Amino acid sequence: MAGRIPDSFIDELLARVDIVDVVGERVQLKRSGSNQHGLCPFHGEKTPSFTVSTDKQFYHCFGCGAHGSAIRFLxxxxxxxxREAVAQLAQMAGMEMPENTQDSGPQQNHAPLYALLERADRAYHHWLRQHPQRQRAIDYLRQRGLSGEIAQRFGIGFAPPGWDNLIGRLGVSDDLQRVGLVIERDGGRVYDRFRDRIMFPIRDRRGRTIGFGGRVLDDGEPKYLNSPETPVFHKGESLYGLYEVLQADRHPADIVVVEGYMDVVALAQNGLPRAVATLGTATSTRQIERLLKTSSDIIFCFDGDNAGRQAAWRALENALPTMRQGRQIRFLFLPEGEDPDSLVRSLGRSGFESRLQQATSLSDYLIERLEADTDMQSMDGRARFVEKALPLLQRLPPDVYRHMLCERLAGLARLDTDYLEGVVDGRETLNRDQQARRREPTGSDKSGVRRTPVRLAIALLLQSPALARLVDEVESLRGLDDLPGLPLLVQMVELARNEPHLNSGAILERFRDSEHESALWKLATWDHLVPAAGLEAEFADAMEQIRRITTERRLQHLNERLQAGTLTTDEWSEWIRIKQTGQ
Structure with missing residues (x-):
């Protein structure tokens, strides 16, 4: 397998490819000024709200919020x-994909590991058909109602009893240990990790085996055993059954997330081939993002017991950073003692589908949990309600969805929506920085972006990365984390100065999947009303305001230390310099 694609390759690729050409092959576009407009391909609309910027090299829909570079569009x-999207663009640009490299140096080629896992997969599959002790495994699968066809589709196999069946078939090697198929004993001897178990191969989106899950055939523990973390298998990113879902339907209307391998297979057996399972860990944000790229509607289907509800709440918390307009996440809790496997067998496909349609929305489930054990009729109870809601709301990206949820929660708490959003953003928190913050321009436009010097500087830098050359005092701004957004601005200035060839789309692509991605896209599409001829002057003014604000804050901090008698010699010199020069 190839290693991580270098940033330099991505930068050059995005510089060579015109996003208008990429989008224009799939969406009918018409020129309007310097941009191209058309009907958004990601949500139904009759009036065009989808814009492709030639200058900035990104697309944005003002209706559903979809946005990204040419890579994200594909x-x-x-x-x-x-990687598939990058490869397709590289072919379009006539560039050869780099192999086995990453930014920090050469990356090991994982092709031998995939080949070894494929050989192990074939061995387990063969033993289910021909091993002398296979009957117990076959009886178990029949008892669970699985057909030979469904077992074949999911590649189900059998790891026979014994300590060295796989070692004997594949031979002892370091790679066998690297992919987690053997365990090393004290003294250096190794033995098979999976023994006397039904084997479920875990595949990536391309169908390559990356790991295994094994279900014990007796009362031994653990009941389910998964491959450990390996160079090609990461539990927090992988999902069992996603490859099979995509084989059944490349664009499923929704995806059902369950807890076990057998749940996935049983649902497929009963005509519901759109379920995936997590791998023995809480559902991660990364896994949810992967699913939302396949379907905009995700249904978590967990057992109705306490453990199932705890798993659902963790999934909700990790889903919040992914929520934006056009996406839907729901929760279905099963009756006590039932799991998806048992319920679909008793209700059949139509009965189970009916239950899925009754799933609870993320917002309803969140409010249900927040209101639990809370007296919403008392002021103290409502205050507690808001206190519990705040850390959850702060995990949501600034978007129409967050605004609507704030509006709903504010109504329940009998608060003004603008006030609640201010608390979420930190604008309504009174602290020693409040006075300095009040000096910042705080007007908001209809986009909901509050106009502050830092936000304006970032937005202008995204529009014209060359403005970074105007910044001379980068070092003096470093470490001033108490001014919201300043560390990000410093990071962007350094990136644009060190790599002046980057366009707006390439800079935004550098922050893909980072904690800053959502905020940067909002600023990139913000109409700040600064004309092209005034970009340099406005950027310089914003940087001067930032310098003045940071100087005032530093002076306030030094004054507090002076009054407390804790000022150091260096700080005393700094205090005098600021007093004399104002900087």
């Missing part, structure tokens, strides 16, 4: 993973 429109 990922969303053609349902490709990142």
């Amino acid at each position: 990922m969303e429109y053609d349902r490709l993973d990142f």
Whole structure:
């Protein structure tokens, strides 16, 4: 397998490819000024709200919020993973994909590991058909109602009893240990990790085996055993059954997330081939993002017991950073003692589908949990309600969805929506920085972006990365984390100065999947009303305001230390310099 694609390759690729050409092959576009407009391909609309910027090299829909570079467009429109999208663009640009490299140096080639896992997969599959002790495994699968066809589709196999069946078939090697198929004993001897178990191969989106899950055939523990973390298998990113879902339907209307391998297979057996399972860990944000690239509607289907509800709440918390307009996440809780496997067998496909349609929305489930054990009739109870809601709301990206949820929660708490959003953003928190913050321009436009010097500087830098050359005092701004957004601005200035060839789309692509991605896209599409001829002057003014604010804050901090008698010699010199020069 190839290693991580270098940033330098991505930068050059995005510089060579015109996003208008990429989008224009799939969406009918018409020129309007310097941009191209058309009907958004990601949500139904009759009036065009989808814009492709030639200058900035990104697309944005003002209706549903979809946005991204040419890479993201292919990922969303053609349902490709990142590397597949890059490869397709590289072919268009006449560039050869780099192999086995990453930014920090050479990356090991993982092709031998995939080949070894494929050989192990074939061995387990063979033993289910021909091993002398296979009957117990076959009886178990029949008892669970699985057909030979469904077992074949999911590649189900059998790891026989014994300590060295796989070692004997594949031979002892370091790679066998690297992919987690053997365990080393004290003294250096190794033995098979999976023994006397039904084997479920875990595949990536391309169908390559990356790991295994094994279900014990007796009362031994653990009941389910998964492959450990390996160079090609990461539990927090992988999902069992996603490859099979995509084989059944490249664009499923929804995806059901369950807890066990057998749940996935049983649902497929009963005509519901759109379920995936997590791998023995809480559902991660990364896994949810992967699913939302396949379908905009995710249904978590967990057992109705306490453990199932705890798993659902963790999934909700990790889903919040992914929520934006046009996406839907729901929760279905099963009756006590039932799991998806048992319920679909008793209700059949139509009965189970009916239950899925009754799933609870993320917002309803969140409010239900927040209101639990809370007296919403008392002021103290409502205050507690808001206190519990705040850390959850702060995990949501600034978007129409967050605004609507704030509006709903504010109504329940009998608060003004603008006030609640101010608390979420930190604008309504009174602290020693409040006075300095009040000096910042705080007007908001209809986009909801509050106009502050830092936000304006970032937005202008995104529009014209060359403005970074105007910044001379980068070092003096470093470490001033108490001014919101300043560390990000410093990071962007350094990136644009060190790599002046980057365009707006390439800079935004550098922050893909980072904590800053959502905020940067909002600023990139913000109409700040600064004309092109005034970009340099406005950027310089914003940087001067930032310098003045940071100087005032530093002076306030030094004054507090002076009054407390804790000022150091260096700080005393700094205090005098600021007093004399104002900087």
